[in-house]
Amino acid sequence: MSRARLRLRTLALAVSLFAASAAQSATVWVTDAARSRLGFTGTLSGGSFDGSFQRFQPEITFDPADLAGSRFRVSIETDSADTLDADRDTILKGREFFVVDRWPVARFEAERFSAAGPGRYTAQGKLTLRDVTRDVTLSFTFEPAADAGTAMLEGGTTVRRLDFGVGQGEWRDTRWVGDEVTIRFSLFLRRK
């Protein structure tokens, strides 16, 4: 490669980086943990039960007018899973499910957003749970307050726990613990 071409490529790279950073004008939001919730609904022997993660850190950059510059990065502390029953929580955090000692954090990252109707959007991203990363699409609504200083971000998705190896050995049996788990989130956002 000639020196002139290299220089040209460097320039082109600098220009595109600048363009990309200029496009990153989407609003950065801070999540009010006390008014936010990350819940899940699982099934046991055909009946549903709810649980939640008590500790999770969403980094939300979102602007309906700049979907290209929007992104979600959420880290979830698996040890904070709470189904309101100590026995079940112990099993859930244990070696056949989340294995919180080994995989203390689950992550969701999304950079591809699309509009799906008034106030409705989808985010295509990747969820990493235990040592498995899978494509996951979220559907959500985004409702900014009148002054646009705060906003509600609410939505969810459905995942298959066995895709992520959640439930090993005898717990793979879906007759007792259903494969599908619904995830729902409700985030109260403040403009950073």
Add this chain to the structure above:
Amino acid sequence: MQWRNSANNYGAVAKFLHWSIVILIISQYVIAEAAEELPDGLDKFAMITRHKSLGMLVLALAILRILWKLANKGQPAPVPMARPQQVVAAAGHGLLYLLLLAQPISGWMMSSAANYPVTFFGLLQFPALVGADHDLHETLEEVHEALFAVLTVVAVGHALAAIYHHVWTKDDALRRMLPFTKPRSP
């Protein structure tokens, strides 16, 4: 076959409900004790889940039994006995009906308090009776066990009374609830 109760005999429906509840409750005790022995795991969970489904069946049968008793308007009449005995018998039966409702309902509440669903063999889900509450769950667990102790005492008393009627008084009190048996008196 005689379905409804008559003046001096229980019909097939009452007999079926009575004995199926007896069999179910004994099974429930065996299942609960077996589950207690198991370590936390799928087998234990499956066992307790069956216990809950069968418990909801007991509740349904107990409600039917009570409705059927009301529909049969006091038939059959109690066997002849002294007034105090009649009062004890009526109180004992009333308590048994109450326990047949309270036992499964306390178990249902116990599940709800621990945020576990109650289903009928996974076919339908019953609503939670109370919100999730750890302390309430612990209390209800004790209530569920205490109710069973009371139910055992009253049911054994009920069975002994039936045997007493059969052997000593030689009346139809036991005979008319036995399956495939006709009362001696017309």
